[in-house]
Amino acid sequence: MPKRIRAGALLAVAATGLALGATLAAPAEAAPKPAPKFLSAAELPPHPSSPWTAGKVTDGVPDELRLCLSEALPGYDSRYRAFRTELDTSARQLTIVVDDTAKAKALQDRLNREIRTCGDRLERSDPELEAEYRGYGTLPVEEGARVHGLHTSASWGASDIRLLSVGRDGTAVTVVEWAQLGGFADAPVKAFKKTTVTAVAKLH
Structure with missing residues (x-):
């Protein structure tokens, strides 16, 4: 084979290899992270007499x-x-999804x-209000979850x-809240823990 043809063939093979490498590398670099998924109505603690209705996913923070949490959320x-x-x-x-896991852990904490x-802040702001807090422990799901009662x-x-x-889960942090009239005896703690595990597992 003449040297000119051999050199041309080698250049063609090299160019093909570079193009193939770029094609294979591009999806891994460009693939966006999937957006966190939200709970469905069926995944909430069952209500004894009225079914849940789910609203649309909306930007912002519910009142x-x-x-x-208002002091912890500005800027996110x-x-x-x-x-x-x-x-x-x-x-x-x-x-909330942040830039890296360190920021996410700091936000979670x-x-x-x-x-x-x-509860203490609420009592200081309103002398006619009494508040009691109970901690219900942690849950071993993804990077962890903690359950509270107020x-x-x-x-x-x-x-x-x-x-x-x-x-x-990674860079995503989620807060779940359940509320109704009543006291601690009315709270479905076990079912709420199950809902929390589902919520965290659906983040990614």
Whole structure:
């Protein structure tokens, strides 16, 4: 084979190899991370007499979660889904995705602290309100989740119970809240823990 033809063939093979390598490498570099998935109505703690209805996934933070978490959330892009029943029970899921796992862990820790101290802040802001906090432990799902309970009662007779959880998978952090009229005895802790595990598992 003449040297000119041999050199041309080698250049063609090299060019093909480079093109193939670029083709194979591109999908791994360009593949976007899947967006976190949200709970469905069927994955919430069952209500004894009224089915859950799920709202649309919306940008922002639900007003109900600002009560305890407003100081920890400025500057983050977040999305949420609200759920309701025909009676006095409601729920929400808030999800935030940050740049790296260190920031996500810091946010997870901050949200847990804000929930643990929320009752004290509520009592200081309203002398007619009493609040009691209970911790329900951690759950071994992805990078972990923690479950909280918060009961508030007012001097005029209002009584509300809330279950909240904070969980993380990689760079995604989610907060789940369940709320209704009543006290700790009315809270479906076991079912809420199952809902929390599902919520964290669906993040990625």
